[in-house]
């Protein structure tokens with residue numbers, strides 16, 4: 001073969017190999033899609049076939065029909081009157097929250113039960129109220145002495161007798177409690193212990209046995225039950241030994257409570273606790289009274305603080321709220337900025353001294369401060385009922401964090417708003433912080449996806465994240481995507497993607513690394529003249545450019561690259577696994593964008609589709625982008 005011929009063959013071979021590479025990626029993409037659809041189908045089928053209430057994951061607990069479970073929502077049990085009376089008189093609550101009555105009735109009927117309910121929804125009542133309405137006492141296993149003390153303080157304030165045994169109990173106190181356990185005249189209704197006490201104190205076990213034989217051990221509650229499981233996130237070895245309780249006291253109903261446990265964690269707990277057939281009730285993560293909204297933060301002129309202050313002064317006048325910020329410095333500056341605008345705000349972060357922190361907390365709790373501008377340090381133990389808004393000045397580092405933080409709003413079940421300001425640069429600020437954490441990066445991208453994606457209801461993103469099957473009726477236009485569905489359009493960004501990928505590719509070939517900011521600027525024609533000649537620049541607005549680059553990152557056409565120095569971590573963009581797909585002529589990428597974030601004079605949409613609007617008749621949905629719409633503030 002002559003050399004020309006050999007060159008041709010080599011070129012042909014290269015081209016076939018490149019094509020094969022693309023096909024491989026397409027197959028991978030299709031397989032990914034297949035896996036996701038299969039899992040979705042499985043979930044839906046499970047829902048269809050489930051004999052039990054939808055609150056019960058399949059395979060957990062005795063087969064109880066939906067009808068049978070429904071019965072436990074009634075108030076015609078022999079204990080119902082007493083229950084209702086104590087709810088009002090002792091606990092001073094006017095009504096049950098979803099699932100509380102069902103859980104309590106099941107437990108009062110002697111059933112073993114796992115209750116999965118988001119934080120702050122009132123799991124404690126599900127054993128405290130039955131304890132008050134039953135003979136004898138309830139044994140409560142709690143992982144932390146501080147949680148125990150909180151509960152004892154609360155119960156004392158409502159005149160419910162409760163005692164505890166833990167490592168710091170005095171001998172005297174322990175002696176009295178142990179003696180009273182079998183005393184039919186003993187006043188206490190709840191006995192709090194740590195798992196270590198059960199595992200280590202033979203004396204306690206023998207007293208429990210006596211109490212059991214005397215019919216005085218009415219119920220066992222295991223709080224934070226996910227701690228039993230190796231797969232749960234706060235595994236505690238002593239929880240593993242709690243199986244002894246059900247083995248020794250098989251007739252006593254057990255109630256396991258947790259805010260976060262997947263099916264497999266619960267299965268593990270069931271085995272460890274030796275509960276043969278628990279019923280599992282899972283409360284929805286859907287907080288129907290919360291309105292979820294994402295607002296864009298403009299990197300050119302970040303006016304988020306002005307926005308926030310306008311909101312607080314107008315929409316939330318005289319209402320209590322929290323503004324979450326990224327850093328201690330931000331807490332100080334944002335708080336000072338709000339103060340300058342005449343808002344009664346105070347910062348809160350881990351670096352403040354304990355007295356100052358508790359003073360801010362106290363003043364806010366008693367409405368002497370309207371807004372706390374806080375880092376995530378403002379978390380544990382924050383339980384104010386009338387928080388009307390939680391605004392995130394910067395996105396959270398994960399959906400779990402966002403759910404927890406925003407979930408401090410509206411605990412009184414009245415309407416409240418959860419607004420997050422989403423800025424392109426913040427993604428990378430947080431990214432460099434979470435890069436060392438296991439799956440930290442993925443969790444952050446999930447949060448970014450929550451903010452960026454406007455083709456799904458915000459609630460559905462949260463629900464799916466927590467393994468919940470989502471029903472589209474569950475939002476009721478209580479998120480910006482559902483409420484303003486007509487403000488979004490689907491645009492084809494294939495050519496844009498090619499342009500961006502070319503920029504990153506070119507940098508790679510020149511052994512240059514580009515930060516997200518550099519990529520943005522290069523594409524907008526702000527880079528060095530030499531590069532400008534070699535690439536396709538754009539006239540899209542900054543917000544559009546950022547939205548497209550973020551979308552390419554989320555979809556895997558770009559990916560992150562880090563470099564570490566002793567002082568800081570740098571974040572760069574490199575080609576993602578899907579970038580070669582763009583070489584395929586028929587490959588196209590679309591994304592849904594806010595109409596409000598688009599500048600019609602510049603955006604080149606080769607294809608514009610509109611959302612098949614839920615609200616038919618609204619013509620705005622069908623008109624192409626014709627004018628620049630100001631950002632909705």
Ligand SMILES: Nc1ncnc2c1ncn2[C@@H]1O[C@H](COP(=O)(O)OP(=O)(O)OP(=O)(O)O)[C@@H](O)[C@H]1O
Pocket residue numbers: 093094095096097100117118119120121122123124125258259383
């Ligand atoms: N039916 C109800 N109506 C109004 N408020 C309630 C009701 N039940 C409980 N609460 C209140 O909800 C708050 C949180 O309750 P609780 O501490 O039991 O939450 P939890 O589900 O155990 O959360 P965590 O997972 O954080 O421990 C408490 O202030 C409690 O008084």
Ligand SMILES: [Mg+2]
Pocket residue numbers: 123124223
């Ligand atoms: Mg609790």
Ligand SMILES: [Zn+2]
Pocket residue numbers: 457458459460475476477478479480481482483
């Ligand atoms: Zn929605």
